[in-house]
Every structure is written in C-alpha cells, then in structure tokens.
Amino acid sequence: SQTIHQWPATLVQPVGSPLSLECTVEGTSNPNLYWYRQAAGRGLQLLFYSVGIGQISSEVPQNLSASRPQDRQFILSSKKLLLSDSGFYLCAWSWGQGYDEQFFGPGTRLTVL
Amino acid sequence: AQSVSQHNHHVILSEAASLELGCNYSYGGTVNLFWYVQYPGQHLQLLLKYFSGDPLVKGIKGFEAEFIKSKFSFNLRKPSVQWSDTAEYFCAARGGGSQGNLIFGKGTKLSVKP
Numbered sequence: 001s002q003t004i005h006q007w008p009a010t011l012v013q014p015v016g017s018p019l020s021l022e023c024t025v026e027g028t029s030n031p032n033l034y035w036y037r038q039a040a041g042r043g044l045q046l047l048f049y050s051v052g053i054g055q056i057s058s059e060v061p062q063n064l065s066a067s068r069p070q071d072r073q074f075i076l077s078s079k080k081l082l083l084s085d086s087g088f089y090l091c092a093w094s095w096g097q098g099y100d101e102q103f104f105g106p107g108t109r110l111t112v113l
Numbered sequence: 114a115q116s117v118s119q120h121n122h123h124v125i126l127s128e129a130a131s132l133e134l135g136c137n138y139s140y141g142g143t144v145n146l147f148w149y150v151q152y153p154g155q156h157l158q159l160l161l162k163y164f165s166g167d168p169l170v171k172g173i174k175g176f177e178a179e180f181i182k183s184k185f186s187f188n189l190r191k192p193s194v195q196w197s198d199t200a201e202y203f204c205a206a207r208g209g210g211s212q213g214n215l216i217f218g219k220g221t222k223l224s225v226k227p
Contacts, residue, residue: 034214041122043203043219044157059214090157101147102215104157 002027023091119218136204
C-alpha cells in the first residue's frame, strides 16, 4: 500500500530564515506530487505540482520554491521566510493528472515569528 | 476563472439531524467533483467523487452527494449525523480531462453536538 510522509510536523522559524519541508511517498512510482497551503477559512491553495523528476509547475508567484530531486521526494523551500508564509502545508500525490483522486499527507504547521 | 464556493463556514447540528452542505462550482465543460473530509488531527481524505454517470454518488460513512449540472452544484448530504462526523469538509473540482488541477472550496466546519 502507498503511504505519504511529511516532516517536520511542526516548525517555528524566525523571519528571514531559510525553510525546507520534505515530503516522501512510498509504495508507488512516478506519482504526481503537489504542495498545498491551507489557511483557516481559506481552503487549500495549490502552490506547486510535479509530474516527474525535476519538473515543477508553480501555480502562484511567491516566496517559496519546490524541487523534486528523486521520483518520490518533493521539497518545499524558501531562502528567506516572511511572516505571511505561516500556515499549514500539505503534500499530496496522485497516480496521474487524469481522473484520479489525490492522497494527502499529515501536513506541516509552520509558524514564522 | 474557475472557482468552487462553499456556502457555509460553520454548521452546528445535533446528533441524528440531517446534513446538507452546499457546493457550487464555476467551470465550463465537463467537470470532476470531489468531497474531502478532515477529521480533527487526521489527514485530509476522500469522501466521494463524481466523474460521470449516475449523478447521485454514494461515499463512505453514509455520505452522498448529488451532481446537478443545471445548478452547477454538488451538495453533500447525510440523513442522520453522528458526533464522529465532526470535521471540516472541502468540496473540490477539476475540469474534465487530463490537465486540470484540483480547485478547493474554503471548507465547511461541521460540529455535531452529542
């Protein structure tokens, strides 16, 4: 069976510090991978998605970037965090971009002070 | 622009009450529709989905949703809620075909009083 992991579960960082959140998927190969940000009362906002190694599409311009160095690894990064980067970050995977549901990880709660 | 609207931010019900959560979408052409649920402290998980065929879709835990094309709606229903249904519910949509990404509504928090 497939599982998706995210770490860390919670993170508190000062403004201006770098960020690296990691997501890994087990039990499948060549998944589509997604990063979302969930803000209270605002639903889920798609930040990045990837259909393969090194292939990243950005949905919104922002202070964040994503990378996919391995087939089942997806990393969300920032060089300098802003207060507005605080939020709950979810990673998800799907079999493909067609008619498939997405499976979500447990999320990372990021607080920027 | 494509969008998904959920009408209720927070719904409070007593156990055994009936539930209907509204969801409207704006998409041209075919659309795939989903309801996800996030129980407290748990992962977001799929409740049900509609791709084609019978517009009344049954999901897990006694939930169902009806796709009404003329109203651009996909409301979630359950005839009798339980305390364990307390969660946040998200409607999502994607344009039919292979290239669309999911667009989520803002979510509806459901609190069920025992």
